[in-house]
Amino acid sequence: MTSRWTTAVLDTDQPGGWAVARSPEGFLFDDNGALFPREWLKRQDLSMLAEHGIGHLDGEPVYLLELRSPAAVPGCNWKGLRAFMLDGDHTVYKVLGYAAQIGTWAREHRFCGNCGQAMTQVPRERAMYCQPCELRSYPRISPSMIVLVTRGDEVLLARSPRFVSGVYSTLAGFAEPGESAEDCLIREVREEVRIEVKNIQYMGSQCWPFPHSMMLGFHAEYAGGEIVCQEDEIEDAQWFNVHELPPLPASRSIARYLIDVYVARRLGHAEPVLPG
Numbered sequence: 374m375t376s377r378w379t380t381a382v383l384d385t386d387q388p389g390g391w392a393v394a395r396s397p398e399g400f401l402f403d404d405n406g407a408l409f410p411r412e413w414l415k416r417q418d419l420s421m422l423a424e425h426g427i428g429h430l431d432g433e434p435v436y437l438l439e440l441r442s443p444a445a446v447p448g449c450n451w452k453g454l455r456a457f458m459l460d461g462d463h464t465v466y467k468v469l470g471y472a473a474q475i476g477t478w479a480r481e482h483r484f485c486g487n488c489g490q491a492m493t494q495v496p497r498e499r500a501m502y503c504q505p506c507e508l509r510s511y512p513r514i515s516p517s518m519i520v521l522v523t524r525g526d527e528v529l530l531a532r533s534p535r536f537v538s539g540v541y542s543t544l545a546g547f548a549e550p551g552e553s554a555e556d557c558l559i560r561e562v563r564e565e566v567r568i569e570v571k572n573i574q575y576m577g578s579q580c581w582p583f584p585h586s587m588m589l590g591f592h593a594e595y596a597g598g599e600i601v602c603q604e605d606e607i608e609d610a611q612w613f614n615v616h617e618l619p620p621l622p623a624s625r626s627i628a629r630y631l632i633d634v635y636v637a638r639r640l641g642h643a644e645p646v647l648p649g
């Protein structure tokens with residue numbers, strides 16, 4: 374199957390195509406969704422910070438208008454990326470997720486981190502450039518490990534104080550410099566619940582544009598220890614039987630996929646597919 378959405382660096386001097394608009398309040402949308410005819414959108418009263426050509430959707434060019442503030446456009450509203458992930462068309466969510474990462478990165482790299490001077494967009498490449506330093510900055514991706522730890526029929530799930538009330542999820546954390554994926558996973562599980570793991574198996578990955586994580590998903594088996602929750606980070610953690618699970622994360626998340634795969638294997642059901 375060919376993908377409906379492919380990323381590309383497009384020339385913003387070319388007219389036409391679709392555009393999405395992003396402000397600190399999320400993406401602009403109306404009854405037809407979040408993609409607008411670009412020429413129409415640019416005629417609206419928007420305070421534009423930058424424009425980026427980001428790719429092709431069904432063969433049509435797509436641009437991002439990155440705004441300083443949320444403008445009032447008749448018949449339109451603003452909505453955060455998470456809401457598009459939860460209930461929107463998955464391909465549109467992919468477009469918006471990519472747009473959000475490019476918009477955030479370009480916004481945060483307007484000035485050189487080395488000398489403080491203004492940087493410019495490099496033509497035909499996704500990079501910001503500082504001429505005096507000859508420094509190029511590329512979009513940042515933060516690798517994060519996410520792991521389902523299991524013990525027979527039981528799975529280890531935890532709650533962060535940031536989660537929706539009642540929801541339990543797999544453990545996750547950002548890789549630090551100097552670590553392998555496995556080192557990070559072992560450290561995070563130790564830090565968050567003081568549990569040791571063995572038989573670490575890679576399960577798959579997912580782009581998580583909140584704001585720029587790359588989730589690497591694993592399964593691991595319990596090897597020892599009693600649960601002790603990390604102060605401030607983990608509100609509660611428990612072993613849950615696969616027959617009595619608490620409210621779980623959103624169905625499109627890799628956290629949910631890791632749980633669903635294990636439960637399917639234990640119960641002999643068909644395995645789910647990880648959303649791209």
Ligand SMILES: NC(=O)C1=CN([C@@H]2O[C@H](COP(=O)(O)OP(=O)(O)OC[C@H]3O[C@@H](n4cnc5c(N)ncnc54)[C@H](O)[C@@H]3O)[C@@H](O)[C@H]2O)C=CC1
Nearest residue numbers: 515517519542545546547548581583586588626627628629
């Ligand atoms: N797609 C999914 O199913 C899930 C995705 N996640 C994502 O995984 C990522 C990591 O999970 P957390 O438990 O929040 O991480 P974590 O356990 O490493 O703790 C978060 C803390 O790490 C620090 N931090 C923030 N950004 C960082 C970075 N880029 N590099 C290093 N340290 C950083 C901050 O102090 C923050 O409070 C987050 O982006 C989270 O949204 C988490 C669970 C499920």
Ligand SMILES: [Mg+2]
Nearest residue numbers: 544545546565
């Ligand atoms: Mg964590």
Ligand SMILES: [Zn+2]
Nearest residue numbers: 485488503506
């Ligand atoms: Zn510089």
